[in-house]
Amino acid sequence: MKFVRNTWYCAAWSESIGRGPIQRKFLGEAIVLYRSESGDPVALSNRCPHRFAPMHKGCLKGDAIECPQHGLRVEPSAACVYNPHGDGKIPRAAKLKPFPPHERDGIVWIWMGETEKADPASCLPSAMPPS
């Protein structure tokens, strides 16, 4: 099925996103949502780049989310910043997919398409968040 990707999708009511990671699905993709320490919403793909563990079952270490399986940590930018194993080297492919978020009028929106095209000024309310 084809979806319109370069647009804003209503992800959740603002109050339903906090410091405990949650999972939601949009356009068939599992996404983990949480807030950084400064309160900004974060939206990333929910499959660990190592062995695909669901990141929302992990925990937050500062602004980074830690995989529940082997402990890779990924920052809100989607880059892996910590590997607790071996020499600690971070493989180039160890990153999640970012979904730029935008919070407005009590709703957190996420951009499902090309990140460089995400313009918060184009975010117009047109749908209600999932319950």
Ligand code: FES
């Ligand atoms: S499955 Fe996430 S670090 Fe291994």
